[in-house]
Amino acid sequence: MTIIPKDEFNTQGRNGITRRRVLVGTGALIVSFAIAPHVSAQPQPAPPAAAPEPPQLPGSLNDARRLDSWIRIDAEGEITVFTGKVELGQGIKTALRQVAAEELEVEPGEINLVTADTGRTPDEGFTAGSQSMQNSGTAIRNAAAQVREILITEAARRWNVPRETLRAEAKSIVAQDGRTIGYGELVTDQLLAVEAQPESLLKSPDKLRVMGQSLPRVDIPGKVTGGVAYVQDLRLEGMLHARVVRPPSPSAQLQEVDTAAVEQMPGVVSVIRDGSFLAVVAEGEFQAISAMRALQQAARWTEQPVLPDQNNLQAFLEATKGDIGTVAEEGSPEVTGKIFEATFRRPYQIHGSIGPSCAVAHMDNGQLTVWSHTQGVYPDQEAIAEMLGMDIAQVRVIHMEGSGCYGHNGADDAAADAALIASAVPGRPIRVQWMREDEHAWEPFGPAMLTKIRAGVGDDGRITGWNYELWSNLHSSRPGGAGNLLAARHRAQAFAVPAPRFNISQSGNGDRNANPLYVFPNRRVLWHYVPETPLRVSALRALGAYANVFSIESTMDELALLAGTDPVEFRLRHLEDPRARAVVERAAEEFGWSSGAPKGDRGRGFAFARYKNHAAYLAVALELELERETGRTRVSRAVAAIDSGEAVNPDGIRNQTQGGIIQATSWTLFEQVTFDNTRVTSTDWSSYPILRFPSAPDSVEVHVIDSPGQPFLGTGEAAQGPTPAAIGNAFRQLTGVRLYDLPFTRERVKQAIGV
Amino acid sequence: MAISLNVNGETHEIDVDPATPLLYVLRNDLELNAAKFGCGLGQCGACTVVVDGEAVLSCVTPVSLMEGREITTVEGLGTIEEPGPLQAAFMEMQAAQCGYCIPGMMMSAHVLLRKNAEPSDREIRDALMTNLCRCGTHMRILAAIRRAGELMQQASAPTERRAG
Structure with a gap:
């Protein structure tokens, strides 16, 4: 029914x-x-x-x-x-x-x-x-x-x-x-x-x-039947179509543009220039796109080579002058026994919603209404009102769904684009949709990160100490504040980008899940805050938990090897929380962990985390297959167990968790933003490939552990951290080689195994 | 330029710049929501429709090439009240998260299943090679397409009672 x-x-x-x-x-x-x-x-x-x-x-x-x-x-x-x-x-x-x-x-x-x-x-x-x-x-x-x-x-x-x-x-x-x-x-x-x-x-x-x-x-x-489901489908009476000509690089300033020819193009209603904000409004959508392309040709920009070396992000991150925050400290930072030491790196990555960001705005007698797929209608209302110098009461922001949202993407910016254009062309609703290259180059990226671990295991097979440092931006640049909206930044009367405030919070940010849930006597976890943001960054699903859990759970497998212990057994040895133990045991059992590693060119890996250390518990076991000649890897089978508190809709939890595993697999095997010293160069799906169907697993099983009467813990981000670690652990189990750099591209895989 | 378009069995006279990609005509002139703008480059499959029985990327296909062709979109597969087998299968398997890519997936699958109601897993994956999903709904999409094949076979079985 x-x-x-x-x-x-x-x-x-x-x-x-x-x-x-x-x-x-x-x-x-x-x-x-x-x-x-x-x-x-x-x-x-x-x-x-x-x-x-x-x-x-x-x-x-x-x-x-x-x-x-x-x-x-x-x-x-x-x-x-x-x-x-x-x-x-x-x-x-x-x-x-x-x-x-x-x-x-x-x-x-x-x-x-x-x-x-x-x-x-x-x-x-x-x-x-x-x-x-x-x-x-x-x-x-x-x-x-x-x-x-x-x-x-x-x-x-x-x-x-x-x-x-x-x-x-x-x-x-x-x-x-x-x-x-x-x-x-x-x-x-x-x-x-x-x-x-x-x-x-x-x-x-x-x-x-x-x-x-x-x-x-x-x-x-x-x-699935063609209903109006997304803001992209919103059609209002008299609606016009707009496109924004975004600068070619983060530092670019619009020097000059001759708009006369574009203004004469069929259907063009208006060309809007405000500082480096350049947009065109037309009666028809394809007319707006054609005019945008012509404007791109006509515009002259000044650009600066301000981007760091993509091939040495570690140097950029380590050069930071930012503060150092203590995330966790217990006992002594000394590490004794058999020691594992490593450095892990994560690149910039994108949200990459399949539908580019979109918004509709209507300025009607001084009242502005904006339809947006923003994650926060109230903060957006405030930021847009600030950008336009309007009273908050004159701005209404209504959420309509967009294409899948995995954090702070271009939604707020598209809303600001539509609002700014609507204020210049009042009386008719304005629909703005970003082009693919706008989304790939201008959405806020998940920040690059660097982590360093030094941990030891004693003769008793238990962890002696844990010394962990991470280098990261803050993973949040959401509006409040008009300066977090691209349009407001690019206007002639530019709003300054609000300086992020570095602090260590319970939920974590770049340091999310940086402190392992495992029980051992000595630990020190430090966050080297990186305030410099040559590339725009913000919240991507799980924030720092993706890189931190990858680092921690890779380390757990290495320590298990040093201790001569099965990795699942090694984790259980250091887990006291019964709900954490339950997901680990359940995932191992459903996977058939006790029956040993698979044969042939398949490895198996395991990982666990409790998201934010206070939300959902998730463990995943998976099989990874390797094609040695090409370096191609594929997760063939994944089995997860999740406890997100009292389960309201178990199939919804399964659906999101399957999605989290597959998306994190895509991040881990394929994804990195590329750039030269001036421009982002990964501007479409061929320069920024993601997982396609032939690389999808054979099966992804999710077992929901219901906890009746317990608080809701949330589900959406729990798989993002454990998945890359389980993949890395499977690769290590199969080949004997540890991968430290995300993503595990074919080139890196071939280099690692000496092909 | 006036163009006559046959979409989901109906003929429409459209006055449009012949270079306009079919996608914008479907969405804006005919107000059909299913085909989506994803990349405008033919890389993601969100705009996939069926033209004369073949999957076509409508974001890079000029409308001028569509005169006299039979175009099918997801709206042509059934309605919310009377969903077709593909639509029913996607609902049954809950094969969507955000759902933005799903209509394109369904059109690629429609072409496959019309030719082969019992495709192998490999054949389904190959047919969906162009279609990107970012939410990670892949396993359910595969299951829904297998299920749609079953529903189609049941519907065409001779013992099946036909709707009158």
């Missing part, structure tokens, strides 16, 4: 957006928007000294504290749930409906869900860090449980019966004598316009009907 909630039907019409009818009618509760004051990464003014500390509320309820910020029920009993999080292809629209439906005792298809929109939903910052279920899922689950109990209390008051005799069922409260009263009848006046409580009466794990079920994703039917 496929459950398709009503609002999905409404947005899947082929010829544009149908306004969702919910909240338009005469809903009893639609009195005001209970949106909390803007809470983002920016510091907030301190509350008056006399104000008592408000109680901590679960998840994002703590920021948007009223129940009707999250859940509204109209007089007909229509239920609408609001989330500040967005669909990125991870299935959050489905899982959040399950959570709400569970506690409200309705079917998921009866929940209308509104995702991030500065005009309608709570501010939940960014949809990032695998935190949608922890933040929004937790808030919605608690809000739904509290709404249910309020409805029961209200029915008890009206009927004058003890509330214990009543139950919620199918959008009604039911009495023992069979009387029922609908949710819509109960919700009058300001019943839900109340602050949430710290404690909720959540359903116990054995009573769950909807959570824990692999319900089909609500968005897939539209996506």
